Amino acid sequence: MSRLLERAEWRARLVDVNYHLLIESPPRQAEPWAPLLAITGEREPFAERYDEADESSVLNFFTFDAGNPSSIRSCIQAARENARALRHRISSELWLELNTLYLDANAWSPATLAVSGVFGFFSDLKDRFYRIAGIIHGTLPRDLGYHFMSTGTALERAENVARLLDVKYHFLLPRVEDVGGPIDLLQWQAVLRSASALEAYRRVYGNAIAVDSVLELLVFDATFPRSVRFAIDRLGGALARVAGDSPAKPGKACQQITEELSRQLRTANAPGVIRGGLHDFLLHVQDECGSIDRSVFDRYLRFE
Numbered sequence: 001m002s003r004l005l006e007r008a009e010w011r012a013r014l015v016d017v018n019y020h021l022l023i024e025s026p027p028r029q030a031e032p033w034a035p036l037l038a039i040t041g042e043r044e045p046f047a048e049r050y051d052e053a054d055e056s057s058v059l060n061f062f063t064f065d066a067g068n069p070s071s072i073r074s075c076i077q078a079a080r081e082n083a084r085a086l087r088h089r090i091s092s093e094l095w096l097e098l099n100t101l102y103l104d105a106n107a108w109s110p111a112t113l114a115v116s117g118v119f120g121f122f123s124d125l126k127d128r129f130y131r132i133a134g135i136i137h138g139t140l141p142r143d144l145g146y147h148f149m150s151t152g153t154a155l156e157r158a159e160n161v162a163r164l165l166d167v168k169y170h171f172l173l174p175r176v177e178d179v180g181g182p183i184d185l186l187q188w189q190a191v192l193r194s195a196s197a198l199e200a201y202r203r204v205y206g207n208a209i210a211v212d213s214v215l216e217l218l219v220f221d222a223t224f225p226r227s228v229r230f231a232i233d234r235l236g237g238a239l240a241r242v243a244g245d246s247p248a249k250p251g252k253a254c255q256q257i258t259e260e261l262s263r264q265l266r267t268a269n270a271p272g273v274i275r276g277g278l279h280d281f282l283l284h285v286q287d288e289c290g291s292i293d294r295s296v297f298d299r300y301l302r303f304e
Contacts, residue, residue: 001082002152005098008075009129010160011062013194014039016122021190033058040070042282056110059118064108072125076105091139096134099220151296154235158228159289161218164194166282169211191218195226210277215270215278228285229265235292237261242300254295261288275292 005218014036022032031053037043041060049067051055065071069078080102113121140146168191188209192198195218205213220226236258243255273281 001079001269003156004075004079004082004130004148004219005072006153007160008072009126010156011040011070011072012073012125013196014164015059015062015118016126017190017194019122020193021186022151036062040165041163042068042070044222059113060110063113064172073105073108076102077201086145090146091135093139094132097128099132101128101132105232115162142241144242147238148300149236150238151242152236154231155289155293158231158235159286161195161226161228162282162285162289163217163233166187166193166216166279167279173229188214191226197224197226200224210273212270215273219273219282220265229262232258232262232265239296252301253262254292254299257288257292257295261285261292 007278017034018036033055034043034053037046037053045068046053046058046061046073048063049065061068061071066074068074076098081093082099083090083098109111116124116195135161136146136149140149172221189198192201192209192214197217201209201217202218208254216226217224219228222229222233236255239255268281
């Protein structure tokens, strides 16, 4: 449930930020919405269902498409079904908010988006995810279920941030002569906005946007709640509590992978990673998140 909610919120953020980016800088490419498909790794599934990556097609694929298991509507529906099976383990406030969002999502259509506009629709949607996060934080006991939820949220967040940074660095600005130019800076600001990190960045680094500073905040910062390191540290703590509270034997594999990844994030920095190959490092983070996910599932969630 928590992974699906985090995924849906992340997609809402990406659409909202891309919409504002296109308003601020006229698109130079034929399909300005196509980068969203690259960020989520869904260019091939999209191409199987749509002819071109225009605004209406990408928004439909990202938001409404029942045939896309990672669309916002599909994520909300699946999260609600997972929560319904465990209503006795979650608060009535959480169930009410999630079920209301589910019912509203079932009624969504492209006409809904046309009436409220892209900005209004996704701003309201982000607020609803904030409410769900607040209800989870304020009403659930810190028991085994909560620790699993923390595990899911942290895994999804770390993987999403790593994927976003990888695609921005290697795909969104392919021409070397554009690096450091106005469009490049606007795109890096958009990356920060996607993680609600622009204000936090400015407090630490000022108004000048530098790639290594963006990476330092979104990958290696131990205090920013949407950085990769913060998510992996939170993941390690949640897994330790799961191992302590669960009747199953401790999941050494997932904890060991998490601890090693956390150590790497503590000892690395942005300039060194860029020199050594940023793509390989971010791909390694994504692969390790996948390994942790499979290990947690095999240890605690597989029924045979």
